[in-house]
Amino acid sequence: xxxxxxxxxxxxxxxxxxxxxxxxxxxxxxxxxxxxxxxxxxxxxxxxxxxxxxxxxxxxxxxxxxxxxxxxxxxxxxxxxxxxxxxxxxxxxxxxxxxxxxxxxxxxxxxxxx
Amino acid sequence: xxxxxxxxxxxxxxxxxxxxxxxxxxxxxxxxxxxxxxxxxxxxxxxxxxxxxxxxxxxxxxxxxxxxxxxxxxxxxxxxxxxxxxxxxxxxxxxxxxxxxxxxxxxxxxxx
Numbered sequence: 001x002x003x004x005x006x007x008x009x010x011x012x013x014x015x016x017x018x019x020x021x022x023x024x025x026x027x028x029x030x031x032x033x034x035x036x037x038x039x040x041x042x043x044x045x046x047x048x049x050x051x052x053x054x055x056x057x058x059x060x061x062x063x064x065x066x067x068x069x070x071x072x073x074x075x076x077x078x079x080x081x082x083x084x085x086x087x088x089x090x091x092x093x094x095x096x097x098x099x100x101x102x103x104x105x106x107x108x109x110x111x112x113x114x
Numbered sequence: 115x116x117x118x119x120x121x122x123x124x125x126x127x128x129x130x131x132x133x134x135x136x137x138x139x140x141x142x143x144x145x146x147x148x149x150x151x152x153x154x155x156x157x158x159x160x161x162x163x164x165x166x167x168x169x170x171x172x173x174x175x176x177x178x179x180x181x182x183x184x185x186x187x188x189x190x191x192x193x194x195x196x197x198x199x200x201x202x203x204x205x206x207x208x209x210x211x212x213x214x215x216x217x218x219x220x221x222x223x224x225x226x
Contacts, residue, residue, distance in 0.1 A: 004157065032212060043118075043203070043218040044158075049211075093157070095214075101146050101165070101207055103214065105157040 002028050004096045006106035013084055014114055021079045021109045023094030029074035030096035034103065035067075038091040050077045084113040116141045120204045120217035127194055128225055135189040135220050137178075137204035145206040147171075147180050147187040148214070152201045161189075161202070196224045 003026040013019050023033055031052050036044040048058045048069050056069035066088075068080040077096075081088050089112050095103040121136040139147065149161040149171070162171030167182035176191045187204060204217040 034212075034214075041218075043216040044214075046213055046215075049213065095158075097212055101163070101212065102160075103212070105150075105159070107155070107157040 002026075002096070002098055002104040004094065004104045004106040006092075006094055006109050008109060009107065010110040010112075012112045012114065015085050016083055019081045019084055019111060021081075021092055021094075021111075023077045023079070023096070023106055025075045025096040025104070028096070028098055028104075030098060031074060032097040033071060033077040034095045034097070035069060035077075035079050036093040036095070038093060038108070040091075044093060047079075081111065084111070086113045089113045116145065116206060116208065116215045118204050118206055118215055118217035120202075120220055122218070123201075123220040124223060125220060126223045126225065129196055130193045131224075133189070133191040133194045133198075133222070135202055135204075135222070137187045137189065137217060139185050139187065139204075139206050141185075141206055141208075143208070145208060147178070148205040148207065149176070149178055149187070149189050150203040150205060150216075152203065152219075154200070158203065194222075194224050196226050198222060199224045 007022045033050045035047045038044045048056045050056045050071040058064045071077040093108040095105045117140045146165045148163045150158040151161045162173040164171040164180035170179045201219045203219045205214045
């Protein structure tokens with residue numbers, strides 16, 4: 001089946017620094033990728049929809065200047081958490097779309113901001 | 115807006131027990147419904163889906179029927195195995211936007 005990878009799988013950073021998370025579709029091209037955030041024991045919340053070659057569409061309440069998304073190619077999308085703070089600590093998950101209603105998920109990236 | 119509510123966990127069962135995880139939804143229009151499973155250390159995987167009323171999705175012994183009259187999509191399995199231990203998410207999507215709305219997830223543990 002289709003494989004989506006994320007890198008890094010976990011990261012610890014100091015408050016005020018920026019962290020970049022990569023999401024790659026390894027064996028297919030994805031025009032659309034999605035970024036989710038998952039708090040402990042809670043559901044996945046969609047943060048933004050990323051389309052190759054265009055600006056990401058952010059969900060209500062998500063700061064676009066805080067969470068920078070770049071979808072530079074059909075196999076790579078990046079999420080940069082800028083000036084991270086402890087409240088940004090979370091589990092970030094991406095998915096890549098292979099047609100309507102078919103999303104393949106990455107294994108997630110755990111971010112801890114000290 | 116669209117929303118999904120699923121039974122709270124954790125759920126602990128013995129091997130070969132019958133499993134039901136309840137899921138109800140609120141949506142405008144006619145969404146597609148999904149169950150995803152997340153095994154420890156892995157990403158979410160699609161378990162099954164149904165795209166219209168009365169459709170039954172099935173996979174790996176799991177089943178769920180799209181019930182429009184009760185706005186439900188309960189997950190069932192007749193005889194669970196230890197390997198079914200995972201977190202299960204019910205979700206719906208608006209086919210136009212492809213956006214998925216997830217329930218809160220139910221952690222299932224099967225004891226031998």
